[in-house]
Each structure stands twice: as C-alpha cells, then as structure tokens.
Amino acid sequence: MARHLITSAIPYINGIKHLGNLVGSQLPADLFARYQRARGNEVLFLCATDEHGTPAELAAAKAGKPVAEYCAEMHAVQAEIARGFRLSFDHFGRSSSRQNHALTQHFAGRLAEAGLISEVSEKQVYSHADARFLPDRYIEGTCPNCGYDKARGDQCENCTKQLDPTDLIDARSAISGSTDLEVRETKHLYLRQSALKDELDAWIESKTDWPVLTTSIAKKWLHDGDGLRDRGITRDLDWGIPVRKGTEEWPGMEGKVFYVWFDAPIEYIACAGEWAEAHGLDDTDWHRWWRTDKGADDVRYTQFMGKDNVPFHTLSFPATLIGSGEPWKMVDHLKSFNYLNYDGGQFSTSQGRGIFMDQALELLPADYWRWWLLSHAPESSDSEFTWENFQGSVNKDLADVLGNFVSRITKFCRSKFGEFVPGGSPYGPTEDALIADLSVRIERYATQMDAMEVRKSAQELRAIWVCGNEYLQSVAPWTTYKTDPDTAAMQTRLGLNLAHLFAVLSAPFLPDASTKILGSLKIKEAIWPRDQSVFLSQLTKGHAFEVPDVLFAKVTDEQCEEWKARFSGVREN
C-alpha cells in the first residue's frame, strides 16, 4: 500500500476565497486525495489557514476585533465552506497553532546554528500614531514624479515609478492617515538562501517530471540577475510567532515576529502535529509522515498550489528544510496551476471581483462547481470562467450524460421489472466487448489520475459515462423487451451495474452524486474496480434498488442571466 502525503497551499485568513483560489490548490488536492484513498492507499491530506502578517491585522482592525479573535472566527468560516465543497482534509489546521510556534522557532534555531541566518540593519518607517512600523505599501503620499496624491511607498500606481517611502511628499500612514512618521534603524534576520543555491539548483534539476510551469519559475529565481537572493524572515509586528532561537531568547530580536512567508510553509509540518493531537495520537504518528529517519522513507509527498506560490515552495521552504540539517521529507511532486479568469478579467479578492466560495454554494451544490472547475482546471495556461461555458458543461456533462443515464436505466427497470435487479440470460459478446472497452478506458483514467492530469482525467471519465449511453442505445432493451424479455433483463442488469461503476469512478470528482447513486442502488461500500467483468456482475437478480431523484438539475437560461448580472460587479461587503 502506497503512502501519500498531500498538502494544498494554505489560504490566507483575511476573508473568503474565490473560485480561482479553490481550483488552484485545494480542489485538485482533494481530487488526488480522494482518488488515492479510493485506490486503497494511505493518505494524509493537510491544509490550514495562513494567519500571520499585516493584512490579517488590518482586516481584524477593520472588523473591530482583536486579531486572535478575528482569525479564530475566520478559520471557522473557512472550515465550514471547505466542508461545503467536500474538501476531505484529514486536518484543517492553523499557522498560529502552538505546534507551528514551536516548530518555526526550532527551524530558526537550527538555521542559525548552521550559519544560515544573518543580521541586517535596515531603515524603516515608524508611525507614532499607529505605534508600529509600516510596511512600504502602507505608506501613502504624493508621488514626486507625477504628483499623484495616493502613491504608495513601494510604487506609484499612477505612473508606475518605483519609490522608496522616503521619496514621498507628505507621507502618511495608510492605516491611520497620521503624518507623524519617523525613519528608524532596526535589525532584521535574513535567511541566507544564496548559500544553498547550488544544492537547490541540483535538487530542482533532478525533478525532470515536474510541470514546466513549476521548474521554469524556480530556475528563473535561481539564475536571474545575481541569482537567488537572501530573504528577510522577521518583521516588526505584534501578531505572529515571536522570534526565538529554538526555545531560547534571541538577543536584539525582542518584540519581533517571524515574517509570514517563513512560518506559513512550516505549518504543513506543524499541521501534521495538530492532526495527531486532534486524534489522540502521539509524535511518532506524525513523524512517520514527515521524518525520513522515522518512517517517512516510503512516503510520496505532493504539493498543490497556484503559480504565485511556486518560488516559496521550490526554493525558500526547501532552503529551510535543507538548511536545518535534519531529515525532513522533501516534496516529491509539485503540481502548480495557472490562474482562472472571470469574464475577461482576473478574479480578485481585494476588489471583490468574481465568484466567492460561499456565494457559489448558495447558487448550486458543490458537485456542480467541482466538475466545472476540475474539468477546466488552468493546467497549461490561464483559463476563463464564463457563465455560458459553465451552463453548457453542467447541463451536458452532468445532467444529460451522467444524470440522465442513471435516470433512464433505473426508470426503465422499474417500469418493466420493478425496483429489483432483473436476472435474464448471461452476458453475451456485445457485453463482453463493452467490458473489454471499459477496462481499457478505466486503465487510462487511472493513469491520468495518478499523473494528476486533472483535465484529461475528467475527459476520460466523461467518455466512460458516454459508453453507458452508447450501450443502451445500441442494444435498446425497450425494443428487445417486446420479443425477448430475458435478453432485455440482462441488458438492464448490466445497465444498473454500469451505474454502480460510474458512481465509484466518479467519486473523486463528484462525491455527493456518487453517494446518492450508491445509496439508491443500496450499495454499502464503494470499492474501486479491479476486474471489470467481476465488478459489473456484482448486482445480481433480486437486488433491490430505488429510483433516485434527479441527480443534476439543469441550469436554466434565466438563472444564467440572473447570476451573470448579479456577479458582474464587485462584491458588496
């Protein structure tokens, strides 16, 4: 039995994610996790909320709540929505957990001992009114270049000129508006990634089966310009993991916290600790997933993320792991996605543009979204969501091809033989040919799923559903019935067995519909098919079933128009 450790990029805490975020990490990770479990493999599928950093503090302030309270609430909201989309995390953790505090401080200590941390003095803007240092982009002022009065400390959005906060005229805090600012000298820790450049380079070079998107981004960061740059890992904030060297104080770093990018990926590991704790397990139980010296040798680790996260996962996080000198499990396969666009532009959290996860679930059940998003996953390039395309896919693939198949076979059987699987003659040459064809197709489907070729998997699955309709159409049991009821009974029996097969194969994509079909066929346990001839003979004469309700309702033109209008602007709150 293979063992799969699977992580999805962890969503940031400040609000509900949109469908573009979902399809880029959590959803394909869930597809893979469900598939591997269905194949009988051992899976640990982890995700968490990324809770530290300035945006979380500001969002909390805006909500009028202490940041810890805000994060706890938003974590609960995101967890609930994840359940709504049937994301089957073994644990949905929090980067603010006790485990992550300890582990992040541990890594920092190890890196310091290895000589991979340097101290750098920097000048930073301090706001007296806000009682805090301000990141460049939270300082506003008039652009010295074009006179735009809302230029940010890092760049003027009007003329695109790069700026330093000190360049701004009449600089003020973007948080409070206060102009009582002061430039102070402060010390920060840097991770000396550059010292690990050759090791990282060799490691990336060895990953010949990774998507081009992944390796090209990593190589660019490794070789561009002066090569891999060192990166600050501390910030002057209150909210975060206090800077410590392992369990000890770090002189000169009092009152500082680790930069969010440093502690967020470590949460992948800490989350396993949270999972163990939540299930009454001990350290050895999660070490066997993460420590190659403690049983994780045979683990295959796969990460899922959008392309914006690739540099952290291919370079910075591996630098942390390698630099620690400890035998942590490194990622084996990194599946990255491009962006999903919305009606001609980008989905945008900050602008509230597009469809957000909670809104999507208000319109339609999870399976509808899962199918469209996965069958159109932005694997090779950015892809585009349009309502017409969504409506077409849902109506044709789900309602007409799969849903209607289940409906026609169960209703036909009920009308001729009652709600029991009929017996009739044994399968003949036509049925054997279908079984042989399906065996080949299912093998192809499994190959694509193993390779995490999301779109191609969806295509193969759909083609398998079509086989069911083709079969019924060609043998036409409604005609056969008139002259040869025994043969019609056999054809119907195979049709019902096909519905069982489709339910099991479709479960990773459509967990709810799968459960519904299995329920109506009164099948207790979904077992992945090995031998199609055996699998398709499981439902035998006399097995009771019920005709299910409509599996997938069609999206009407009216709904489509309404939703299109409703989601044309930006989100209100």
Next chain:
RNA sequence: GGCGUUAUAGCUCAGUUGGUUAGAGCGAACGACUCAUAAUCGUUAGGUCCCUGGUUCAAGUCCAGGUAACGCCA
C-alpha cells in the same frame, strides 16, 4: 526595462522524442431512437496549426526574428 507562459476548427482545449489525409468535447446541420432530466446515439460540415525566414527527405512540432495576450520581477 528584464524574464516567463501562451498563440491549433465559431467556443473550450488535446497534439508524446519532428514522420502518412491535424484530433476531442461543446455549438451547427442532417438522420436514428422513444427507456430517460425535449434526454440519448450516429453522420456531416468547419482549420494558410499568429506572421516571416531557416534547418531537414519531412516542421503544428526544432532554430532565428517579429506580432499579440497574459503573468512575474525590478
């Protein structure tokens, strides 16, 4: 400004290491069927594979230059 990705039928996309008449789904037209969510199945029609030049017996596929869209970095 530097770099990256993409450019194939009306639409969404496949096209392995260059190799016979470039594929699929949707949409369209026509036909078959009538069990079913007016569902299904079949047939057909649609392409100077962004442009120019090059390498080769052979280029959608490799090389050079250009154009366009998107993205990343500064």
